[in-house]
Amino acid sequence: MQAILALEDGTFFECSSFTGPGETQGEVIFNTGMTGYQEILTDPSYRGQMVCMTYPLMGNYGVNLEDVESDRIQAAALICKECCAKPSNWRSTQSLPEYLKEHGVMGIHDLDTRALTKHLRIHGAMRAVIATGKNDPRELVARANSIPAMEGQNLVDVVAPTSPYQWVNGHPDKLHEPVTPAAWSGCGPKVIVYDFGIKWNILRLLAAQGLDMIVVPPTFTAREVDQLAPDGIFLSNGPGDPAVLTRTIATVGELASRYPIAGICLGHQILGLALGGTSYKLKFGHHGCNHPVKDLTTGKIEISSQNHGFCVDVQGIDTLEITHVNLNDQTLEGFRHTTKPIMAVQYHPESAPGPHDSRYFFARFKDMLTR
Numbered sequence: 001m002q003a004i005l006a007l008e009d010g011t012f013f014e015c016s017s018f019t020g021p022g023e024t025q026g027e028v029i030f031n032t033g034m035t036g037y038q039e040i041l042t043d044p045s046y047r048g049q050m051v052c053m054t055y056p057l058m059g060n061y062g063v064n065l066e067d068v069e070s071d072r073i074q075a076a077a078l079i080c081k082e083c084c085a086k087p088s089n090w091r092s093t094q095s096l097p098e099y100l101k102e103h104g105v106m107g108i109h110d111l112d113t114r115a116l117t118k119h120l121r122i123h124g125a126m127r128a129v130i131a132t133g134k135n136d137p138r139e140l141v142a143r144a145n146s147i148p149a150m151e152g153q154n155l156v157d158v159v160a161p162t163s164p165y166q167w168v169n170g171h172p173d174k175l176h177e178p179v180t181p182a183a184w185s186g187c188g189p190k191v192i193v194y195d196f197g198i199k200w201n202i203l204r205l206l207a208a209q210g211l212d213m214i215v216v217p218p219t220f221t222a223r224e225v226d227q228l229a230p231d232g233i234f235l236s237n238g239p240g241d242p243a244v245l246t247r248t249i250a251t252v253g254e255l256a257s258r259y260p261i262a263g264i265c266l267g268h269q270i271l272g273l274a275l276g277g278t279s280y281k282l283k284f285g286h287h288g289c290n291h292p293v294k295d296l297t298t299g300k301i302e303i304s305s306q307n308h309g310f311c312v313d314v315q316g317i318d319t320l321e322i323t324h325v326n327l328n329d330q331t332l333e334g335f336r337h338t339t340k341p342i343m344a345v346q347y348h349p350e351s352a353p354g355p356h357d358s359r360y361f362f363a364r365f366k367d368m369l370t371r
């Protein structure tokens, strides 16, 4: 079915929808991963974004029940060169077009994704509208200009849970409120995990470290944390602009004065802001599975999975030491406190999708809690 993707700067692409009629909007970004479309689509950090995959063929291995990072598709649309409707893989239970249709999410193909990606690289990530049927591109461009910019958007409130839960046998299990210390299982170091739109592979890997976890919503206060007397705090990834999360930043600032803390991606940004840093929007962000990062504490280079549009700057803060840098653009990829057990990384050590080079992060976190 014929469709148009119209960008805010007036550029438009004729294409076809492989999910039937519809219309959607968001910020268009590109992801350079060759595989992993199911993990990408279900990653809550992609809320409000339409993902253009640079690899030309998507959907060839279908979708399955296991490779999900949350309980739904979170991205606003999937943009690809060609989507395969007849997958071949022993794990596949459904085709990618059927999966998107079932979740009411738009998928388009038959467009030059290479040209779109080069355009975004030169001019930056952009707001856009996708609509099927016969439309005047100028009218769609005008609509793209009325979409709120990613800067200033609180999307954590859209995806985060509103009540605490535990991770039981690979699934979230709601806790009765108010949560009391009786909720700890008694096995392993006790960790409060803040869920800002957490990827399930983070929970899987924290659980694999033998941590006793209570997962809490962003509104969980420092006082409520104190009542549970954990051994440490973990801050998750999540969508949107970190700078608008002022209440959470204040809570994390308070917690950082008395607990070991680790954060990934949005968690890294919130921690950076709470400890005196600033945040800014990257031109087109980092989205893919092949970003080289150098661990300055060991000198090792890891190939990392990344998904972020914002970045933090902690230069000049005496109490923070930069531990990781991105070798493509020298941006900050990780820091730690010089005297307290506090550390964070901007990239995704949990991968899903992506290489496993950075998984040591979870062992380092456990080590930090038990030392």
Ligand SMILES: NC(=O)CC[C@H](N)C(=O)O
Binding pocket: 045, 236, 237, 238, 239, 240, 241, 242, 264, 265, 266, 267, 307, 308, 309, 310, 311
């Ligand atoms: N994956 C994430 O946690 C993303 C963090 C933040 N929303 C960004 O785009 O930079």
